[in-house]
Amino acid sequence: MDRTRVSRSRMGRGLLRRAAPSILAVAASVLLPAVPATAAPTTPTPSPGAVTVTKAGTSFLTATAIGLGQPVKVPASLGDYLYWSFPGSAGETNEVAITVALPPGSSRHGAATWTVDVFDGLRRRQACTAGAQTPTAGPNDAQVTLGCRLRTVRPWAEPWSGDPLPGTYYVRLSVTDLPEEDLGLPVRVELLVSTIDDTDTPLEDGDLKAPLVPATEPGKVLTGATPDATPAPGASGRPELAAGEDDDDGWFDGWFEGWFDGFSSRWIWTSAGGVLAAIAGVVGFGLTRRPRRPVR
Amino acid sequence: MIILQRSIGVLLGLTAALVLPGISPARADVPEGEPPKVELVLDVSGSMRANDIGGRSRISVAQQAFGEVVDALPDETHLGIRVLGATYPGNDKKKGCQDTQQIVPVGPVDRVKAKNAIAGLRPTGFTPVGLALRAAAEDLGTGGTTRRIVLITDGEDTCAPPDPCDVARELAAQGIRLVIDTLGLAPDEKVRRQLVCIAAATGGTYTAAQSVEQLTDRLKQLVDRAKDTYTRTPAIVAGSGDCAKAPLLTPGVYTDRERFSEHRWYRVTVRPDQELRASVSIGLDRPLNRDYGVLLRAVAPDGRELVRGTDAGSGRTDVLSAGLRWSATEPDEALREEDDDEEDADDEDAPDPVLTVCLVVSNSFSAPGSVSAQAPGMPIELTIDVVERSPAPNSPGLGRGWLLLGVLTVAGLVTGLLAGWLTRWWVATWRENR
Numbered sequence: 001m002d003r004t005r006v007s008r009s010r011m012g013r014g015l016l017r018r019a020a021p022s023i024l025a026v027a028a029s030v031l032l033p034a035v036p037a038t039a040a041p042t043t044p045t046p047s048p049g050a051v052t053v054t055k056a057g058t059s060f061l062t063a064t065a066i067g068l069g070q071p072v073k074v075p076a077s078l079g080d081y082l083y084w085s086f087p088g089s090a091g092e093t094n095e096v097a098i099t100v101a102l103p104p105g106s107s108r109h110g111a112a113t114w115t116v117d118v119f120d121g122l123r124r125r126q127a128c129t130a131g132a133q134t135p136t137a138g139p140n141d142a143q144v145t146l147g148c149r150l151r152t153v154r155p156w157a158e159p160w161s162g163d164p165l166p167g168t169y170y171v172r173l174s175v176t177d178l179p180e181e182d183l184g185l186p187v188r189v190e191l192l193v194s195t196i197d198d199t200d201t202p203l204e205d206g207d208l209k210a211p212l213v214p215a216t217e218p219g220k221v222l223t224g225a226t227p228d229a230t231p232a233p234g235a236s237g238r239p240e241l242a243a244g245e246d247d248d249d250g251w252f253d254g255w256f257e258g259w260f261d262g263f264s265s266r267w268i269w270t271s272a273g274g275v276l277a278a279i280a281g282v283v284g285f286g287l288t289r290r291p292r293r294p295v296r
Numbered sequence: 297m298i299i300l301q302r303s304i305g306v307l308l309g310l311t312a313a314l315v316l317p318g319i320s321p322a323r324a325d326v327p328e329g330e331p332p333k334v335e336l337v338l339d340v341s342g343s344m345r346a347n348d349i350g351g352r353s354r355i356s357v358a359q360q361a362f363g364e365v366v367d368a369l370p371d372e373t374h375l376g377i378r379v380l381g382a383t384y385p386g387n388d389k390k391k392g393c394q395d396t397q398q399i400v401p402v403g404p405v406d407r408v409k410a411k412n413a414i415a416g417l418r419p420t421g422f423t424p425v426g427l428a429l430r431a432a433a434e435d436l437g438t439g440g441t442t443r444r445i446v447l448i449t450d451g452e453d454t455c456a457p458p459d460p461c462d463v464a465r466e467l468a469a470q471g472i473r474l475v476i477d478t479l480g481l482a483p484d485e486k487v488r489r490q491l492v493c494i495a496a497a498t499g500g501t502y503t504a505a506q507s508v509e510q511l512t513d514r515l516k517q518l519v520d521r522a523k524d525t526y527t528r529t530p531a532i533v534a535g536s537g538d539c540a541k542a543p544l545l546t547p548g549v550y551t552d553r554e555r556f557s558e559h560r561w562y563r564v565t566v567r568p569d570q571e572l573r574a575s576v577s578i579g580l581d582r583p584l585n586r587d588y589g590v591l592l593r594a595v596a597p598d599g600r601e602l603v604r605g606t607d608a609g610s611g612r613t614d615v616l617s618a619g620l621r622w623s624a625t626e627p628d629e630a631l632r633e634e635d636d637d638e639e640d641a642d643d644e645d646a647p648d649p650v651l652t653v654c655l656v657v658s659n660s661f662s663a664p665g666s667v668s669a670q671a672p673g674m675p676i677e678l679t680i681d682v683v684e685r686s687p688a689p690n691s692p693g694l695g696r697g698w699l700l701l702g703v704l705t706v707a708g709l710v711t712g713l714l715a716g717w718l719t720r721w722w723v724a725t726w727r728e729n730r
Contacts, residue, residue, distance in 0.1 A: 055524055058475070059499055060577060060617070060677070061549065062442075064524070075513060077503040079492070081614040107506075122619025123575040123679075125607055156689055159571060159621035160603050176611045183492055184480060184504030186514075206689030214575065215681045218440075218531040219548020266694035273701045277708030284712025288720055 046071040046192060056082040056173075056189070060123060061216065063170055068094070072191040078103070078112070079183040082173045086193045088120075089166045090155035090207070093196045095131070096171055098146040101188040105140040108185065112137050112178035116146045121167035121212030126150055134176065146173070149196070156206025167212025205264060330441050333374045333402055334522035335432045336362065336515075339449035339481075341381035344419040346450070346482070350507055354450050354481045355419050357505075361512040362414045366407050368516055373523050376402030376435050377410065380428040381421040392422030393455035402435050425453040425460040429494075433467045433474055440529055442473045444500075444522040446515065450481035452490050461493035465581060468498045469553060469672035473529040476500045477518050479511065497581045499614065499675075530677060535560030539597055539654035547681045553673035554578065556662060562655045564680055568624045571685040575605070575619030576657050579675040586610050589660040592618045594653050602653065608660075615677075616659075623685035624651055655680075 047069030056074045057063035063083035066072055076082055088094055098116055102108070113136045118126040131147030150164060157163035173189060344355040362377070369375055377400035384395040399413040429445065436443040453460045467474050477500040478491035488504065495502040501518075505511040530549035536542045542561035554560050566572045576592045589608035595601055605620035657676060 055521070057524075058501065058521070059615070061530075062524070075517065077501055077514070080501045119617065120619070122573055122605070122621065123577060123617035124605060124619045125617075156686060158688070159623050159685075174613060176613065178612075180492075181485070181488070183488060184502045186503075186506070186510055204689075207686065209571075209686045210683035212573070214573075214679050215547050215549060216528075217548050218528050219533075219550050219680060220531065220546045221533050221550075222544040222546060264689075264694070266696045269696040269700060270694045273695065273704035276701055277704040277711075280705045280708035281712035281715070284709040284714075285716040285719075286712075288713055288716025290720070 045069075045194075053084075056080075056084060059083060060119075060170055060214075066191075066193065068193055068195050070193075072189070074189050074191075076187050076189050077183075078178065078185040078187050079175055082189060084171045084191065084193075085168050086171070087167070088150075088153045088164065088169045090153050093150065093152045094169070095149045095194050095196055096147065097131075097192050097194070098173060099143055099190045100137075100146070100173075101143050101190075102137055102141060103185040103187065105142075107182075108139055109179040109181045110139050112144075112182065113176050114144050114146055115174055115176045116148050117172045117174070118148055118150060119170040119172070120164060121169070121214050123170070123214075124162055126164055126169070136177075155204055156208055165208050165212050167208075168214060205266070330439055331372050331374045332441065332523045333376075333436050333439075334444045334446065334519055335376040335378055335402055335435055336365070337378045337380065337428050337432050337445055337447045337449075338362070338417070339381060339423055339425070339447075339451065340379045340417050340419055341421055341423040341449075341451055341454075342419050343423075343451045343482075349481065349505075352508070353419075355417065357508050357511060358448055358481065359414050359417065360508055361515050363411050364512045365515045365519055366405060366410050366414070369405055369407075369519065370523050371404075373519065374403050375405045375410075375519070376400055376432075377414065378428060378432050378435060379417060380425065381419075381423050382417055384421040386421075389422065389455070393424040393427065395421050396424055396428040396431055398431070398435055402437070422454050423449065423451050424455040425449060425490075425494075426456065426458040426463040429460060429463050429467065429476065430458075433470075436474070442475060442522075442529060444518065445474065445476045446479065446518050447476060447491070447494065448479045448481065448505075448511075448515075449491070450484075450487065452484070452486045461490060461497060464494040464497040465672060468581065468675065473551075474498055478502045479514060480504050481511075493583075496614075499579060499581075533562070533678070535562050535657065537561065539563065539595065539656075542654060545678075545680050548679075550678040550680070552657075552676040552678060554657060554659060554676050555673040556659065558658070558673065560657045560676070562657075562678065562680075564653050564655060564682065565650045566622075566624070566653055566682055567650060569685055570682050571621060571623035572653055573619070573621050573679075573681040573683065574655055575617060575679045577615040577617035577677040578657075578659055578661070579615050579677070580613060580661075581674055582663065585662045585664060588616060588662070590616045590618050591658045591660075592620055593656050593658075594620055594622050595656060597652055597654060619679075622653065 050067065050070040053064060053066050053070060053072040054074055055064045056072070056076065058081060060083060063085040064072075065085050068086060072084065074082070086094070096116060096118060100114060102112075113134055115134045116128075117133075118128070120126055127150075128148035129151055130149040132145060133148050135144055135146055137144035150169075153164045153166055155166065157165055171191070171193065173191070338358060340355065344358070345353055347353045349357045366375070376398060378396060378398045380396040381392070382395065382397060382399075384392045386392065399417075400410045425447070429447070432445045433443075436445070464476055467476075476494055476498040478495045480487050480491050480502065483504065488502070492502045494500070503510075503514050505514065530551045533543055533545065533550040533552050535552050535554075537559065539561050542563040544563045544565065550562075552560060564572055564574070572594065574592060574594070576590065578590050580588075587608070587610040589606065592605040593601055594603050603620050603622045605618035607616055607618045609616055655678075657678070659674070661674065
């Protein structure tokens with residue numbers, strides 16, 4: 001009896017010693033991916049090789065399309081409303097940084113309040129979670145810096161919500177308050193839209209069937225039309241969004257309706273977790289075996 | 297472990313590739329055969345003789361800038377040049393205020409001819425800005441794309457009425473999409489007010505030119521912008537006073553006009569498997585009281601509100617916009633159009649029922665007493681889109697994330713260890729008791 005107890009406790013100690021590295025490794029594999037995310041975000045820099053844009057639109061319809069990390073440098077007049085559009089995709093947190101070089105203080109007559117507004121593809125105002133959205137430039141400031149960090153783009157949201165969704169985003173730079181005499185003076189605007197790496201937030205479920213990319217073609221008025229004249233989806237010049245593509249899945253989808261909602265990355269994660277658990281189980285079982293001694 | 301991490305990385309990469317499709321903003325296709333059109337309108341009135349731009353006369357600065365713009369003109373852009381106050385030297389206001397001519401017709405530009413015409417200009421007469429703007433709009437003609445007028449002047453209109461600002465608003469309301477950019481050559485308060493008003497009425501810009509370089513660069517930028525922002529003009533629609541008589545709209549962009557406190561109704565048909573997207577912008581084309589708002593509502597034909605989009609603001613801005621999304625959650629009888637296919641309601645071949653949604657645009661703008669609150673109303677831009685609806689996500693009982701993997705792995709390890717210990721203990725007891 002005594003011998004068994006002693007041998008068992010010794011076995012337990014040996015086991016711990018041998019199991020510790022693998023437990024640590026498991027813990028490390030769990031914690032490691034979180035490490036880069038905790039690094040402080042650096043100041044936005046243009047992506048290497050990006051072509052500088054030297055234009056700006058003057059309305060939603062004429063907004064100049066720019067890419068993420070693509071710098072913009074454009075001369076403008078004090079009082080202009082300048083529009084750009086950039087693509088936002090699910091899981092991204094985008095940040096707009098603007099620097100405006102002001103005319104010399106001698107030609108200006110007072111302080112001016114600048115505003116950067118960001119709108120989604122449906123022209124709905126988007127909230128800024130950080131950044132100087134409406135700074136006031138003093139009469140002697142040589143430049144004014146604006147910034148707006150947006151909320152993380154969600155892959156799906158209820159139609160009734162105003163949450164940020166994948167699609168086009170519009171940036172509008174304007175002066176909301178200035179001495180009237182200063183209108184029309186020359187300024188230089190530099191803008192950069194960048195994405196903050198934010199990998200520690202897991203992507204939510206669901207997806208938007210059609211990104212919030214606004215229609216740009218002129219529409220057609222069908223007053224007094226019959227129901228047969230229902231516009232086909234995609235009549236807005238985007239045939240790839242044609243509806244009904246997913247409607248012909250046959251019996252399979254109907255049968256699993258309710259508990260099987262198509263393929264999602266959760267299936268991969270959960271299956272991978274099962275495989276890992278099985279491997280870890282076998283490893284754990286193996287660790288408890290008495291080390292094989294040479295047979296007499 | 298390394299292999300495991302790498303394979304997880306690959307899995308994640310695959311997942312990311314599935315989840316992140318490329319999205320790029322859509323651009324309207326430019327219609328065939330319609331070049332971008334821009335007309336420069338130059339003031340050649342007597343005051344342009346003043347030598348106050350870097351010691352040079354205003355007219356010589358403008359002439360140099362025009363010459364450089366003509367040289368740098370993109371081939372596809374059709375440019376015209378109109379002058380005002382260039383020929384009548386007398387004092388008769390009636391005659392002087394009719395003095396505007398097109399010296400280069402809108403079309404492909406003969407550079408030499410155009411530059412000669414510019415070089416021959418001598419500052420002469422009155423400043424009939426309103427008349428020149430009207431004539432310039434006629435020069436540009438009608439068509440399906442945006443047109444731009446660039447007005448360069450140094451003095452206020454000496455021929456009002458018509459007030460050039462009212463003329464600009466009236467031209468913008470005529471339906472052709474006309475943008476007037478203004479350049480002021482003199483630092484004068486009245487001129488600035490007038491040019492700012494003209495620009496704001498049409499969604500254009502105002503610039504105070506202070507040097508030859510600045511004037512040239514700005515002119516080039518504006519002429520280039522005529523090419524870059526050359527989109528098809530939205531369809532014109534007139535919203536009605538209630539839902540029943542409202543125009544039925546298909547996906548696309550529309551313009552309309554709305555007065556203060558007016559309600560404009562439109563209708564859209566949506567199938568139950570579709571999602572309606574609508575946005576509206578109201579242009580602030582006149583001086584207004586400080587605070588304002590816009591409201592876009594989607595309403596069922598029986599008057600129930602389905603969803604609303606709203607925005608409010610105060611202070612200086614160009615447009616105020618709101619948008620909404622809506623899709624049917626359940627069969628909604630009230631929205632269904634009366635079509636008599638009751639006999640084959642169960643027939644799978646029967647067309648999908650069509651839902652009618654009314655959209656109503658209203659605003660809470662107001663203006664100081666002196667500003668014309670009535671016609672033409674403020675410009676509205678309405679965007680309608682009908683796309684496939686996005687159902688709510690549903691993946692019951694499945695997990696995701698590194699923590700899940702960790703928990704499962706640790707649970708597996710603990711289970712394996714326990715199973716191992718139990719087996720050993722059991723084997724040991726069995727041996728002892730044998």
